[in-house]
Amino acid sequence: MSLSIRVALEPxxxxxxxxxxxxEVERYSGLSPWVVQTAAALxxxxxxxxxxxxxxxxxxxxxxxDEPNFPSYLHNLAEVNPYLTRKMVLEPLRRRFSRLVSYxxxxxxxxxxxxxxxxxxxxxxxxxDLFDPxxxxxxxxxxxxxxxxxxLILSHLELLWKTTTIAAEWKRVQxxxxxxxxxxxxxxxxxxxxxETFRTFTGRxxxxxxxxxxxxxxxxxxxxxxxxxxRVTIWNGAAWDxxxxxxxxxxxxxxxxxxxxxxxxxxxTPVGRGELRARLxxxxxxxxxxxxxxxxxxxEMHAQDIIAALDLSQSSVSRxxxxxxxxxxxxxxxxxxxxxxxRLSSFYFARAARAVERLISGEDVQTKPAExxxxxxxxxxxxxxxxxxxxxxxxxxxxxxxxxxxxxxxxKGRVYHEKEVNExxxxxxxxxxxxxxxxxxxxxxxxxxxxxxxxxxxxDAESPxxx
Numbered sequence: 001m002s003l004s005i006r007v008a009l010e011p012x013x014x015x016x017x018x019x020x021x022x023x024e025v026e027r028y029s030g031l032s033p034w035v036v037q038t039a040a041a042l043x044x045x046x047x048x049x050x051x052x053x054x055x056x057x058x059x060x061x062x063x064x065x066d067e068p069n070f071p072s073y074l075h076n077l078a079e080v081n082p083y084l085t086r087k088m089v090l091e092p093l094r095r096r097f098s099r100l101v102s103y104x105x106x107x108x109x110x111x112x113x114x115x116x117x118x119x120x121x122x123x124x125x126x127x128x129d130l131f132d133p134x135x136x137x138x139x140x141x142x143x144x145x146x147x148x149x150x151x152l153i154l155s156h157l158e159l160l161w162k163t164t165t166i167a168a169e170w171k172r173v174q175x176x177x178x179x180x181x182x183x184x185x186x187x188x189x190x191x192x193x194x195x196e197t198f199r200t201f202t203g204r205x206x207x208x209x210x211x212x213x214x215x216x217x218x219x220x221x222x223x224x225x226x227x228x229x230x231r232v233t234i235w236n237g238a239a240w241d242x243x244x245x246x247x248x249x250x251x252x253x254x255x256x257x258x259x260x261x262x263x264x265x266x267x268x269t270p271v272g273r274g275e276l277r278a279r280l281x282x283x284x285x286x287x288x289x290x291x292x293x294x295x296x297x298x299x300e301m302h303a304q305d306i307i308a309a310l311d312l313s314q315s316s317v318s319r320x321x322x323x324x325x326x327x328x329x330x331x332x333x334x335x336x337x338x339x340x341x342x343r344l345s346s347f348y349f350a351r352a353a354r355a356v357e358r359l360i361s362g363e364d365v366q367t368k369p370a371e372x373x374x375x376x377x378x379x380x381x382x383x384x385x386x387x388x389x390x391x392x393x394x395x396x397x398x399x400x401x402x403x404x405x406x407x408x409x410x411x412k413g414r415v416y417h418e419k420e421v422n423e424x425x426x427x428x429x430x431x432x433x434x435x436x437x438x439x440x441x442x443x444x445x446x447x448x449x450x451x452x453x454x455x456x457x458x459x460d461a462e463s464p465x466x467x
Contacts, residue, residue: 005197007184007222009177010252012063012073013235015170017254018227019160020054023047030229038164049156055132056139057153060088062237070161070170078154082146085153090143092237095249097121099216115140173226179300179343180224182333189394194220194253200394202255207232218248225254274404274446275397276359279352281445281459282327287312288320292329292344300333300343326443378405388429391436400444406437407446407458415457421447 021031025039042050053061064080067073090108098105101124111118118140123131142149160166184201194214198206201222213234214220225233235252282288287310294309295301301309307317321342324330328348333341378401381390388406393399409424410416416424421441422434429437441447442456449456 003194003218003220005188005192005194005220005222007181007188007224009174009181010221010223011170011174012067012070013252014177014223014225014254015070015166016054016061017223017225017233017235017252018166018169019050019157020058020233021227021231023050023054024231028231031231032227032229034165034169035227038166041164046156046159049152050160051135052138052142053153053156055130056135057089057142057149058235059092059237060085060149060153061157062088062235070167074154074157074161077157078150080150082150085150086143086146093121093125096125096236100124112143169226175300177224177226179331179333183331184222184224192394196394197222198253198255204230210234214251216249217251219250221250221252223252223254225256228254228256230256274407275400276352276355277459278400278445279327279348279355282323282329283352285320285323287316288324291317291320291324291342295330295342295344300341303340303342306342323443377401383430386428388437389431391429391431391433392440399440403441403444403446407441410447410458412458415455418454418456421456 018035021035022039022042025031025036039047061077063073063076065076067076087108090111094105094108094111106114106117106121111121115137119133119136122136123133142152188197189200192200195206198204210232213236217236233254235254237250237252283292290310291306294306303317303321306321307314310317321330321332321340325332325342328345331343331345333343377398381388381393381398381402383389388402391402393402406425406428409428410421418438421438425434425437426432438456442449445459447456448459
């Protein structure tokens with residue numbers, strides 16, 4: 001069975017996930033201020049209902065069709081037959097239980113008639129840590145009156161939509177989430193695993209305790225969220241084919257990208273000297289600083305508007321934009337045709353600033369633990385003889401680690417002809433695209449070159465012909 005991974009904004013599911021986090025404030029730290037403040041404003045009765053809806057009846061909330069907005073979702077949810085709503089909870093439970101046991105799964109009628117059978121199935125599926133028998137007993141009682149269960153779900157969701165600030169909050173964050181969705185979509189690698197993809201997007205390992213929830217899943221939808229903080233949540237479900245859940249098993253994985261994390265993430269992956277040098281060098285240019293200044297005044301700008309504002313040639317501005325994008329300072333979104341739009345990415349500015357703070361405070365920018373970490377990370381891209389086996393990697397940090405490794409084979413103060421650079425790079429890689437590596441060493445400012453590209457030298461070596 002092949003597993004596909006894609007990235008999507010999923011507005012309705014995104015909002016539902018934010019509502020579900022209101023029940024998790026006491027269990028998990030680091031959730032967004034909006035979640036903490038909104039949860040504190042709920043009454044005890046509302047918090048209890050939120051538990052019932054999002055821990056016990058969550059499968060009934062899955063949209064049966066693409067919805068343009070949350071009010072439309074609520075309208076269509078009200079039109080669903082209550083007995084189908086009940087089935088939307090019980091059938092996924094039976095399907096998940098069947099994957100855990102070798103014997104026959106209890107029928108839907110038995111689950112409805114026999115409380116002990118229902119509780120046993122739920123406990124096996126959820127595990128002892130999450131299983132709440134008192135809560136699930138209340139859920140089982142609701143199954144006996146589907147219209148009342150439907151009314152409870154709708155009234156609670158309508159209350160949350162109307163009495164919390166979620167509408168204004170979603171309006172505030174959706175533009176940034178759309179950017180993240182498009183950025184991550186362009187960064188997806190077809191053959192990458194969920195663990196590799198998650199680390200590329202977040203800089204963190206995929207939580208091992210969540211891996212079991214992906215058993216039997218045929219499609220993973222990665223959904224950027226503004227509210228999860230460092231928490232990752234998974235919603236499992238099957239595709240609705242119009243009559244039943246005969247489609248593929250889908251898991252929605254909600255996560256936050258690095259800009260929503262605190263300084264702990266910056267400390268977790270220290271900046272090496274090569275990366276700091278490349279980041280500062282990317283900012284040491286008047287045109288690039290003017291581009292950054294323009295984007296601080298506007299949330300986003302089209303490339304043509306930036307070119308017009310700077311009154312420079314398209315090729316010149318494109319080169320500077322490419323440099324800022326390559327270092328992660330800008331998000332680049334592709335529109336129709338050749339149109340591109342740009343937006344600032346605060347995370348890598350903060351990362352560079354933190355490295356400078358460490359340097360001037362007397363801390364070593366690249367500590368021994370960081371060196372050991374980078375050495376382990378580098379080995380993933382080398383064969384046993386130390387030759388590079390992959391280029392380019394998806395993750396920005398990996399690119400910098402690899403390029404610093406390749407730059408170490410060049411002598412400081414020596415000028416190399418283009419052919420010599422190619423030959424040296426081929427000696428330390430297993431593939432034949434030395435031109436791509438040579439360009440990357442120049443673009444990321446590990447090496448400088450003459451204007452005609454015939455000679456190269458390490459960036460800290462002086463030359464009268466330097467660009």
